[in-house]
Amino acid sequence: xxxxxxxxxxxxxxxxxxxxxxxxxxxxxxxxxxxxxxxxxxxxxxxxxxxxxxxxxxxxxxxxxxxxxxxxxxxxxxxxxxxxxxxxxxxxxxxxxxxxxxxxxxxxxxxxxxxxxxxxxxxxxxxxxxxxxxxxxxxxxxxxxxxxxxxxxxxxxxxxxxxxxxxxxxxxxxxxxxxxxxxxxxxxxxxxxxxxxxxxxxxxxxxxxxxxxxxxxxxxxxxxxxxxxxxxxxxxxxxxxxxxxxxxxxxxxxxxxxxxxxxxxxxxxxxxxxxxxxxxxxxxxxxxxxxxxxxxxxxxxxxxxxxxxxxxxxxxxxxxxxxxxxxxxxxxxxxxx
Numbered sequence: 001x002x003x004x005x006x007x008x009x010x011x012x013x014x015x016x017x018x019x020x021x022x023x024x025x026x027x028x029x030x031x032x033x034x035x036x037x038x039x040x041x042x043x044x045x046x047x048x049x050x051x052x053x054x055x056x057x058x059x060x061x062x063x064x065x066x067x068x069x070x071x072x073x074x075x076x077x078x079x080x081x082x083x084x085x086x087x088x089x090x091x092x093x094x095x096x097x098x099x100x101x102x103x104x105x106x107x108x109x110x111x112x113x114x115x116x117x118x119x120x121x122x123x124x125x126x127x128x129x130x131x132x133x134x135x136x137x138x139x140x141x142x143x144x145x146x147x148x149x150x151x152x153x154x155x156x157x158x159x160x161x162x163x164x165x166x167x168x169x170x171x172x173x174x175x176x177x178x179x180x181x182x183x184x185x186x187x188x189x190x191x192x193x194x195x196x197x198x199x200x201x202x203x204x205x206x207x208x209x210x211x212x213x214x215x216x217x218x219x220x221x222x223x224x225x226x227x228x229x230x231x232x233x234x235x236x237x238x239x240x241x242x243x244x245x246x247x248x249x250x251x252x253x254x255x256x257x258x259x260x261x262x263x264x265x266x267x268x269x270x271x272x273x274x275x276x277x278x279x280x281x282x283x284x285x286x287x288x289x290x291x292x293x294x295x296x297x298x299x300x301x302x303x304x305x306x307x308x309x310x311x312x313x314x315x316x317x318x319x320x321x322x323x324x325x326x327x328x329x330x331x332x333x334x335x336x337x
Contacts, residue, residue: 002026012066013051014114016233017308021046021064028068028089030177036065037147045144046337047175049088052115052235053123054335057308067118067175072098075137075180080187083137085180088118092125100215105188106135106181108215109197112222114229114236118176121152122166123333124159128218129194133159137182141166141174150174162240162333190214196221225296233302234293238315239273239330252326273322273330274298280321290314312336 003025010018027033037045046064071087072095082104086095092115096107109130121139125132138153158165166174188211192198200217201209209217227234241262244252249269253259262270277283277297284294289306292314293299300311315332322330 009048009051009056009060009064012048013054013056013235014229014233015055015235015306015308015311016229016302017056017311018305019056019308020059022059022061023063025063025065026068027065028070030069033065033067033069033142033175033177034147036063037142037144042145044172049119050091050114050116052229053119053333054337055235055308055311055332056337057312058337060337065175067116067177069118069177071178078185080185081182082185083180083182085178086117087178088116088176090117091115092117092120096215099183100212103211104183104185105190105211106130106183108211109191109194109218111215111218112226117179121157121159121176121179122164123162124157124164126162127222128197129191131159131161133157135181135183137180139176139179141176143174144172149177161243226299227293227295227301232293233306234299235334237273237296237298237333238300239277239298239319240333241270241273242276242328242330243268243270244328245269248327252328256326271328276322276326276328276330277318280318280325282318282321287314292318308337 005023007021007024008018009021010016025036027036040063044062046060046062048064048066068089069087070089072090073085075083075085093112095117096111099107109128110125113125113127120132133154136154138151140149140151142149190209192201192214197214197217200221201213206213226236243264246267260272260275264270274297282292283297285292289303290310291301291303293301300315302311319330322328
């Protein structure tokens with residue numbers, strides 16, 4: 001376990017925000033985690049994973065625990081399925097690519113999502129018609145105050161769109177140490193209808209795609225739209241796609257018949273937040289060191305030395321502009337700290 005004081009977190013968050021951590025612990029094992037929790041029993045803690053789904057707006061005065069526990073283990077394997085247990089510190093995209101090489105299906109649509117495995121259930125990450133909950137088996141988490149271990153199955157996690165019990169009722173109570181996934185070994189259920197996946201497959205002349213084909217299509221699409229955080233600070237999609245109810249949708253559609261949408265149910269509809277932001281004129285705009293990416297209006301970027309406050313101010317201006325034009329409120333997908 002490595003302990004440090006007053007270090008910059010610039011290299012620990014994908015936005016590249018330069019804030020300081022008063023006390024920082026690099027956690028590489030379950031034993032180290034328990035030791036640190038015992039040392040700071042009763043203290044408020046800041047749990048840091050891959051730093052991909054947060055906007056840091058201030059220095060962190062409470063102890064920061066950087067979860068970097070590694071490991072991938074097979075729990076159960078049958079002819080058709082496999083259950084894999086993955087430690088919290090494993091990089092998400094690297095794990096997805098590991099599954100592709102083994103021909104384990106279910107996660108291919110979520111290729112190239114930044115972050116670590118341990119934080120994925122908190123957000124119920126998803127992309128191109130697939131969410132984490134679709135392949136989720138369970139996760140193991142430690143209660144911060146009692147250090148008791150608990151296994152959460154799908155129902156216990158209360159998954160919703162970019163949401164889970166860990167973002168609501170149990171926020172700040174548990175640290176996820178591992179996540180298990182149930183994946184297919186054959187007869188994969190491929191999802192190609194969402195976004196531009198099918199178009200990419202058609203362009204490449206692929207009629208019977210494999211999970212590797214889908215993964216490569218998703219990677220190509222994401223790379224064409226989303227900046228690499230190593231080159232340009234960002235946290236991926238900053239806003240959630242808003243979901244509106246039927247009466248609101250009918251009014252919205254009558255005023256903006258050209259607007260794209262996805263029907264969720266007979267009474268609820270998802271509107272692409274990127275389209276809304278683009279239509280109010282923010283796509284590609286830059287204000288000093290902050291801006292909106294030129295290829296994807298959902299992505300706010302740090303061009304160099306932006307502060308978290310500056311990025312948040314821009315986000316609020318965008319949200320207000322969208323509401324003023326469309327009477328739709330868009331909510332941040334990232335955690336504001």
